[in-house]
Structures are given as C-alpha cells and as structure tokens.
Amino acid sequence: MTTLKPNALKAALYNRKIQLGLWCALSSSYSTEIVAGSGYDWLTLDMEHSPNDMHTVLTQLQMLGAYNLEPAVRLVKFDKDLVKQYLDMGVRTLILPNVESAAQAGEIVLSTRYPHRGVRGVAGQQRANRWGRIANYAQTADEQICVLVQIESAPGVNQFDAIIGTEGIDGAFVGPNDLAASMGFLGQQHHSDVQKTIQSLPAVAAKHGKSIGILAASEADVQRYIEWGYKMVGLGSDQGLLAKASDTLLSNCRQFAQQHARE
Numbered sequence: 001m002t003t004l005k006p007n008a009l010k011a012a013l014y015n016r017k018i019q020l021g022l023w024c025a026l027s028s029s030y031s032t033e034i035v036a037g038s039g040y041d042w043l044t045l046d047m048e049h050s051p052n053d054m055h056t057v058l059t060q061l062q063m064l065g066a067y068n069l070e071p072a073v074r075l076v077k078f079d080k081d082l083v084k085q086y087l088d089m090g091v092r093t094l095i096l097p098n099v100e101s102a103a104q105a106g107e108i109v110l111s112t113r114y115p116h117r118g119v120r121g122v123a124g125q126q127r128a129n130r131w132g133r134i135a136n137y138a139q140t141a142d143e144q145i146c147v148l149v150q151i152e153s154a155p156g157v158n159q160f161d162a163i164i165g166t167e168g169i170d171g172a173f174v175g176p177n178d179l180a181a182s183m184g185f186l187g188q189q190h191h192s193d194v195q196k197t198i199q200s201l202p203a204v205a206a207k208h209g210k211s212i213g214i215l216a217a218s219e220a221d222v223q224r225y226i227e228w229g230y231k232m233v234g235l236g237s238d239q240g241l242l243a244k245a246s247d248t249l250l251s252n253c254r255q256f257a258q259q260h261a262r263e
C-alpha cells in the first residue's frame with residue numbers, strides 16, 4: 001500500500017518554522033540535484049522566468065524524490081488547467097504569481113480541490129497518486145497540497161489581508177523585483193518605501209495564522225527578512241549563484257595573472 005508523503009514544508013509553515021530554500025531556474029535536473037545536495041528545506045522550480053517546461057519540471061521532480069526537501073513550482077500564471085496538470089504530475093506546493101485579490105485567491109483554491117470542494121479535473125491514474133497505488137489519494141490530496149500566492153504588486157499589497165485570509169490559501173510569497181517595479185521603483189527592491197512594505201506583511205499573515213516567504217538578494221537580506229518574521233526564505237537562485245561565482249573567480253584570477261604578466 002503506497003501512502004501520500006506528508007508535505008513537510010506546509011506543516012513547518014503552519015508551525016511558523018523558518019524554512020530555507022533556493023530558486024531554481026537553470027531548468028536542469030543535473031544542476032538542481034547539485035543544489036539539492038546542499039540540504040535546503042525547499043527548492044522552487046521556476047516556470048515564469050526560466051526555460052523550464054512540463055518535461056524539465058517532471059525530470060526534476062523525479063530526481064528530487066530522493067532528497068528530503070519539498071519541491072515547489074512557481075507557475076508562469078494562474079490557469080486552472082495548468083494547476084491540474086502540475087498537481088497530477090505530483091507537484092504538491094504551488095506558487096501562483098501576482099495575486100491581487102481575494103477573488104483570484106478563491107479561484108486558485110478551487111482549482112486545487114476536487115468536486116464538490118473545487119473544480120480540479122479527476123484522473124484515475126497519474127503520477128500524483130502513483131498511478132492508482134495511493135488508494136485514497138482523491139480524498140486526502142488536499143491535506144498535502146500547499147497553495148502559496150505571490151504578493152508582488154501594489155494592488156496585491158493593498159488586498160493582502162483579504163488574500164491571505166482566504167480559506168485554502170496556505171501562505172504567501174513576496175516577489176521583491178516585481179513589487180518594487182509595481183511601486184514605481186523598477187530595479188530598486190531595497191528602496192526604503194519597498195522595504196517598509198516588505199516589513200509590513202509578515203504581521204498580516206501571522207494574524208491569519210499563516211506564514212509568508214520572500215526571495216532574498218543577499219545574506220544581509222536573509223537576516224533582515226528573518227528578523228521581520230519571514231519564514232519561507234529563498235537564499236537566492238541557482239543562476240545567480242553560478243553567475244556570481246563565475247564572475248568573481250575569473251576577476252580574482254585575471255587580476256593575479258595581470259600582476260604576474262610583467263615577469
């Protein structure tokens with residue numbers, strides 16, 4: 001008898017435990033496995049700003065089954081049929097971008113639930129129920145599905161209390177780049193007005209007994225966001241780590257080589 005593995009990230013967020021993760025956009029099970037070995041609590045497979053598609057996400061999910069972490073997938077947009085496909089594929093933590101109203105949040109929840117609690121299409125066999133081997137999957141799937149909404153616009157911030165208070169929404173995740181742009185500070189996620197807004201959100205989530213996450217751009221950001229009450233904290237991205245490490249290594253060695261060029 002195959003059973004549904006508990007969603008440890010969802011449980012940790014409701015217990016308000018800090019969960020550290022990484023944003024994965026390199027769209028490769030090989031590079032994602034390299035960072036999975038670091039021991040993150042979660043990894044987000046990004047489908048909005050990456051070449052990821054359904055097949056690259058599937059291969060990453062299959063690989064990540066061997067690691068003690070929760071894979072999350074940030075969809076490119078909310079679409080109930082996309083939600084259905086990724087839940088059927090076995091995704092249990094979904095991040096929906098740019099949610100701006102409780103009505104949108106309610107539609108998102110319905111798309112993750114089977115009738116009559118929602119509108120998720122029913123398949124007899126799929127990877128999520130291990131092709132029928134998890135006998136009571138349809139009746140118990142909701143418990144392990146974690147629905148996170150991205151707050152990354154001024155309207156989303158204005159409606160955040162209603163959004164996070166929507167039944168079935170398990171948490172939120174701030175997109176600092178888009179939030180800054182929406183507030184009129186394109187490329188300035190550290191602008192004081194943007195930071196004040198970011199600082200204000202965890203208390204609203206906590207009022208509803210829920211947690212909120214964010215993607216940090218530096219270790220200093222990580223520390224500050226944790227102090228402000230963020231629980232699902234992204235330490236950066238795989239592509240950011242690779243680009244930065246590559247640039248730094250070359251710059252340091254180039255400098256050294258130039259110092260010795262005149263010998």
Ligand SMILES: O=C(O)C(=O)C[C@H](O)[C@@H](O)CO
Pocket residue numbers: 023046048049150152174175176177178179215237
């Ligand atoms: O708005 C943001 O910031 C996010 O949603 C995260 C970015 O999209 C991610 O690609 C990191 O830059």
